[in-house]
Amino acid sequence: MRGWDRGVKLLKYICFVLFLVRLSFAIETGSVATEMIIDDFDYETNLEIQKVWRGVQSEPPNVVKIIRHGYGLKSNAHFAQGIQRVSYDRDIELDLSMYGSFTLDIFLLEPWAFHAFTLYFKSGGGWFGCYSPMAKLGWQRLTFNKLEFQPEGNPDGWHNITGIRLSAWAAQKEDCQLVLDRLLARRSQIVIILPTIESGCQLNEVETAKKFAKTLSRMFATIGLLSDSVIDYSLSANLLMKHKYKFVVLPMNPRVSPELSIALKEFIVSGGKIFSIYKLDKDVAQLIGVKPTGWIQEKNDGQFAEIRFLGQRGFPKSVKQASWNITVAEPIGNQSHVVGIWCDSEGNPSNYPAMIVGKYGAFFSHVILNDDFAQKQQMLAAVVGYFFPSMHQMIAQHLIGNVMRVGHFTNRDKLERFIKKAGKIEAMKFLSRAKNIHENAVRNYGNGNITTAIEMAGKARSLLSQAYLFSQENLEVEGRAIWNHSGTGAYPGDWDRSAYELATAGFNMIFPNMLWAGLAHYASDILPRSWTFDHYGDQISQCVLAARKYGLEVHIWKVTWNLSNAPKSFLEKLRQENRLQKSKTNAEILWLCPSHQDNQKLEIDSLIEITNKYDIDGIHLDYIRYPSSDGCYCDNCRQAFIQSTNQKVKNWPTDVLKSGTTRKEFIAWRADQITKLVKAVSEKAKLIQPNLKVSAAVFNDYPYCVQSVGQDWVKWANLGYVDFLCPMNYTADNDHFSQMVQNHKNILPRNYPVYPGIGASASIFSLPIDQVAAQIHLTRQLGSAGFTIFDYSKDTSAILIPAISKSIGAQKPKIPR
Numbered sequence: 001m002r003g004w005d006r007g008v009k010l011l012k013y014i015c016f017v018l019f020l021v022r023l024s025f026a027i028e029t030g031s032v033a034t035e036m037i038i039d040d041f042d043y044e045t046n047l048e049i050q051k052v053w054r055g056v057q058s059e060p061p062n063v064v065k066i067i068r069h070g071y072g073l074k075s076n077a078h079f080a081q082g083i084q085r086v087s088y089d090r091d092i093e094l095d096l097s098m099y100g101s102f103t104l105d106i107f108l109l110e111p112w113a114f115h116a117f118t119l120y121f122k123s124g125g126g127w128f129g130c131y132s133p134m135a136k137l138g139w140q141r142l143t144f145n146k147l148e149f150q151p152e153g154n155p156d157g158w159h160n161i162t163g164i165r166l167s168a169w170a171a172q173k174e175d176c177q178l179v180l181d182r183l184l185a186r187r188s189q190i191v192i193i194l195p196t197i198e199s200g201c202q203l204n205e206v207e208t209a210k211k212f213a214k215t216l217s218r219m220f221a222t223i224g225l226l227s228d229s230v231i232d233y234s235l236s237a238n239l240l241m242k243h244k245y246k247f248v249v250l251p252m253n254p255r256v257s258p259e260l261s262i263a264l265k266e267f268i269v270s271g272g273k274i275f276s277i278y279k280l281d282k283d284v285a286q287l288i289g290v291k292p293t294g295w296i297q298e299k300n301d302g303q304f305a306e307i308r309f310l311g312q313r314g315f316p317k318s319v320k321q322a323s324w325n326i327t328v329a330e331p332i333g334n335q336s337h338v339v340g341i342w343c344d345s346e347g348n349p350s351n352y353p354a355m356i357v358g359k360y361g362a363f364f365s366h367v368i369l370n371d372d373f374a375q376k377q378q379m380l381a382a383v384v385g386y387f388f389p390s391m392h393q394m395i396a397q398h399l400i401g402n403v404m405r406v407g408h409f410t411n412r413d414k415l416e417r418f419i420k421k422a423g424k425i426e427a428m429k430f431l432s433r434a435k436n437i438h439e440n441a442v443r444n445y446g447n448g449n450i451t452t453a454i455e456m457a458g459k460a461r462s463l464l465s466q467a468y469l470f471s472q473e474n475l476e477v478e479g480r481a482i483w484n485h486s487g488t489g490a491y492p493g494d495w496d497r498s499a500y501e502l503a504t505a506g507f508n509m510i511f512p513n514m515l516w517a518g519l520a521h522y523a524s525d526i527l528p529r530s531w532t533f534d535h536y537g538d539q540i541s542q543c544v545l546a547a548r549k550y551g552l553e554v555h556i557w558k559v560t561w562n563l564s565n566a567p568k569s570f571l572e573k574l575r576q577e578n579r580l581q582k583s584k585t586n587a588e589i590l591w592l593c594p595s596h597q598d599n600q601k602l603e604i605d606s607l608i609e610i611t612n613k614y615d616i617d618g619i620h621l622d623y624i625r626y627p628s629s630d631g632c633y634c635d636n637c638r639q640a641f642i643q644s645t646n647q648k649v650k651n652w653p654t655d656v657l658k659s660g661t662t663r664k665e666f667i668a669w670r671a672d673q674i675t676k677l678v679k680a681v682s683e684k685a686k687l688i689q690p691n692l693k694v695s696a697a698v699f700n701d702y703p704y705c706v707q708s709v710g711q712d713w714v715k716w717a718n719l720g721y722v723d724f725l726c727p728m729n730y731t732a733d734n735d736h737f738s739q740m741v742q743n744h745k746n747i748l749p750r751n752y753p754v755y756p757g758i759g760a761s762a763s764i765f766s767l768p769i770d771q772v773a774a775q776i777h778l779t780r781q782l783g784s785a786g787f788t789i790f791d792y793s794k795d796t797s798a799i800l801i802p803a804i805s806k807s808i809g810a811q812k813p814k815i816p817r
Contacts, residue, residue: 190247208367277366289360304366341353403457406461407777430470465770472773604684700728
């Protein structure tokens, strides 16, 4: 065995050297205007690198020669010893306020051993941190968008960076190595300017704008354009001109600061353009030639369901978008013109402009949502291309070059082999047409017909996507589940239609969200009844009746602890009884405190009520955790913790926070409060319905979720409290998705049923149909019992469900037992 071990180590060493030689040279640059090398790790000796970089609870870094250029930082990660991460710090003085993203090249030989990588920048009394998956064998480039960074502590600002921390997190208890190279800061030609309270905006407007700015940034990236983000304050306004931005995006800025208003006027004079979205500042409106005339909320469901473009070259014919309100605006004279109007769900046009463009900018009358992803890509490409032909050319290059990146393939030959091996006649037809159209796209690009080239690239990719879908297998045994967040199906008041649609598409399980901690969509005698119940009736009874008709299992989705939609009177009663969570600074959190026995009883009773009243197949627990590491530190938690553990706590909550004297004991006790509910629900519900299944939607980052939110789902599985799990593996990165599925398989009991969650329409991004199919394909390859898709709604029923119906769901399988 010793000789075999030495052979394995020698093989790993040879692979390590070979991979260092074979660096990935095809790393995207996008629309980068400026790059700054923060650290190229070009230190020739261990002594040199250790003078700059120091290990944090890790051994000192070493240098390693990289064939393509210079040296890199080599880290030995001793994860087998039980450490959770390896980290390296350095001191530095930087102003990163006008850089939008950062990249780091990293080499892994054992990617399965790593959970993720975090890049931190120290500023003042805190840090900015951003997480990135790292799931590929060999070299990869990690990208960290500034919009994704989260503050920890009290950072001063991006203008005052005083340190860097590089952290690689463990997924497996296995010793491994990594090499780091070239940490860069990047600035592009597109800048997203975020509103601030100081510029006159409300806190909810600031938070909403940041959310949709993330969506925009990711959409720009999918068409090959990088984007920066800065906040609206005098420094960024003064530097707007200096850094030669071409395109300013205002994601939802009802007001801009006086300094920025002046800067935008100068910006337009110098040739820059503005894209203002939804809420219009009056000065910005004047600059781009648009006059806001009001605001309107939809009067009926589906009033603003689609944007139809009026023959403007480059724009798609239409784009689906389920908007609920719009800003009403009109062109000012001949300064601008309408290129798109709103239509309802039946296709009837309105008189409300959706998109207005002019000489100096464009306006879109609602936030840009992540539905109808492919058409949104073309819409964004058209807006940018309308003003900047050079960027339009970049977009065309990117889209033509990525036509063959379909499903889980990045290589044309492998994609073709997959489709041909499946041997489906319809798929072969799609493949043949796609290849011809792709060749035409390349020819048109070469002839300078950029708009036509982009349109053809889109058509070719759409056909390849269909070929990929039609080439998927149909399994005889598989759990095909879908979450329904509304609790009404896709068609409120018509569960029969929803159940028929899902069954026809090959689904065999539905998880409808029927109750929260303080609200019920059914005839509850324990929780307040919702508006949905009042208007559409008992949703559980209607759902179960329809599901039985079409052979679907019903697993009632329960949002635990969270009171965000509870009636005010119900909340006030809980508040008076001191049953709400408190943060470490004693701020109220609108969640039930799990350590309060009355809250445990409320959660149990509401679920037992359902088990007694309805013939259901399962209970599905969600939010079965704390909201974050900031909860709960209420007085009841203090007393219960001390009584339960016999720990002495002199300073609450300091002693149980990070580096506190009783931190370890508190983390375990805190997780036990959540486990207590899971155990009680499982045992009591099965006394009533012995065949009932209990499941849970869980965070994907085990074991870190035990510390952060008290969610020990591996323990629940080991003790038999849950019958299957649905880790929320929401990612657009297929390698990361596979890594998570495999890691979960490794840490759970053998053959334990897992239905990985696929974020088809997650909050920040949505997945193209072929990528949903790809992640289903990967769950099958890795031996999962099935999959769970988020979310069943009117949007997904229009695009995703029909696509699955014709391919993966062409035949309905049996549910694993």
